[in-house]
Amino acid sequence: MTVASQVKQSLASLKGVQTSLSSLSTRTQSEEAKKTFQEGIELIDQVKKDLINRVGELEREEEQYKGI
Amino acid sequence: MPEWIEAFLRSISLLIIIFVIAKFIGKRQLSQLTAFEFMIGIIIAVIAAELTLGGVSFVSGFVGLSVWFLIPFLITWLALKSKAIHDFVRGKGTVFIKDGKIMEDNLKKESFTSDDLLQRLRSKNIFQAADVEFAVLEPDGEINVLPKRENQPITPKDVAATVAPIKEPQTVIMDGDIMKEPLATAGLSVNWLHTELEKQGVTIENVYLGQVDNFGQLTLDLFDDKLQVPSPQEKPALLATLKKCQADMEMFALSTENQEAKQMYTKNSQKLQTAIDKMEPLLKS
Numbered sequence: 001m002t003v004a005s006q007v008k009q010s011l012a013s014l015k016g017v018q019t020s021l022s023s024l025s026t027r028t029q030s031e032e033a034k035k036t037f038q039e040g041i042e043l044i045d046q047v048k049k050d051l052i053n054r055v056g057e058l059e060r061e062e063e064q065y066k067g068i
Numbered sequence: 069m070p071e072w073i074e075a076f077l078r079s080i081s082l083l084i085i086i087f088v089i090a091k092f093i094g095k096r097q098l099s100q101l102t103a104f105e106f107m108i109g110i111i112i113a114v115i116a117a118e119l120t121l122g123g124v125s126f127v128s129g130f131v132g133l134s135v136w137f138l139i140p141f142l143i144t145w146l147a148l149k150s151k152a153i154h155d156f157v158r159g160k161g162t163v164f165i166k167d168g169k170i171m172e173d174n175l176k177k178e179s180f181t182s183d184d185l186l187q188r189l190r191s192k193n194i195f196q197a198a199d200v201e202f203a204v205l206e207p208d209g210e211i212n213v214l215p216k217r218e219n220q221p222i223t224p225k226d227v228a229a230t231v232a233p234i235k236e237p238q239t240v241i242m243d244g245d246i247m248k249e250p251l252a253t254a255g256l257s258v259n260w261l262h263t264e265l266e267k268q269g270v271t272i273e274n275v276y277l278g279q280v281d282n283f284g285q286l287t288l289d290l291f292d293d294k295l296q297v298p299s300p301q302e303k304p305a306l307l308a309t310l311k312k313c314q315a316d317m318e319m320f321a322l323s324t325e326n327q328e329a330k331q332m333y334t335k336n337s338q339k340l341q342t343a344i345d346k347m348e349p350l351l352k353s
C-alpha cells in the first residue's frame with residue numbers, strides 16, 4: 001500500500017466517524033451531549049481539510065497511484 | 069325495601085365516597101403519614117364499615133364521615149399555607165446525632181433506646197454509630213442519616229471524572245406493540261424503529277420490551293430468551309475508529325521525511341486527541 005492510499009484510508013475512516021457523530025448528535029436528547037458532539041465534528045473537519053491537502057501533494061509526488 | 073337491597077345500596081354508595089376521599093387525600097404514601105393521619109384513616113374506615121352494615125343511620129354516619137374527612141383536609145390545606153401550622157400539625161424532626169455525637173436527651177424525649185437507634189442505623193446499612201455525622205428522626209418516624217464524609221459512597225464528582233449526561237430512557241415497545249407517544253418524545257419515528265429492528269434482525273412481534281436511551285440507541289428484550297440480541301455497538305465502534313485515526317496520524321508523522329507534513333500530522337494527531345478526550349465519556353457507555 002502506498003502512503004497516499006494509507007492517508008486516503010484514514011481520511012475515509014474520519015469521514016465515517018463524522019457521519020456517525022452527526023447522526024448521534026441529532027438523535028441525542030441532551031443538549032450538553034449535542035454540543036460536545038458538534039465540537040468533535042468541527043475538530044475532525046479541520047483534520048479532514050489538512051488531510052485532503054496532503055493527499056493532493058502525495059498524488060503529485062506519486063503520479064502513477066492517482067485515486068480520488 | 070328488602071334488607072339486602074338496602075345493604076347493597078349502602079355498600080355501593082360508600083364505596084364511591086371512600087374512593088373519592090382516597091383520591092382527595094392524594095398520593096402521600098401510607099408510610100409517610102403521621103400518627104394523627106393514620107388514626108384518621110382508621111376512623112374513616114370504621115365509620116364506613118359501620119354504615120355499610122347499618123349499625124348507624126345513614127345521615128349521622130355521613131355527618132361523622134364528613135367531619136373526619138373535611139377537618140383534617142382543612143388542616144392539611146392550612147399547613148400548606150403556613151409554616152407554623154405545618155410544624156404544629158406535622159411536627160418537627162428530632163436530631164438524634166449531631167457532629168457525630170448522640171443526643172441522649174432527644175432519644176429519651178422520643179422514647180428511643182440505644183438498641184432502637186442502632187437497629188434503625190443498621191437498616192440504613194450503618195453498623196457503627198461513630199460513622200454517622202448527623203441523624204434525624206423525621207416526623208413520619210423515618211430516620212435519615214448523613215454518614216461522615218469518608219464513609220459516603222464515592223461519586224464521579226469526588227474523583228473529578230467527567231461522565232455523560234443522562235436523560236430518562238423511553239419505552240417504545242411493550243408486549244410487541246409500538247408506543248407512539250414515548251417514541252415522539254424521544255424525537256424518533258415509527259420508520260426509524262422498524263429500520264432499527266431490521267438491523268438487529270428481530271420482528272416486532274417477538275419484542276417484549278424495547279427502550280431507547282438518550283443517545284437514541286435501542287435495547288431490546290425478546291419473548292424468545294434463547295435468541296441473543298446484540299448490545300448497541302455503535303458508540304464503542306465509533307470511539308475505536310477515532311482512536312485508530314489518531315494513531316494513524318502519529319504513525320504518518322513518524323514515517324514522513326517532509327518536515328512540513330510531519331508538523332501537520334502532529335498537529336492533527338493532537339486535535340484528534342482533544343476530540344477523543346472530549347467525547348470519550350459520552351462514547352464509552
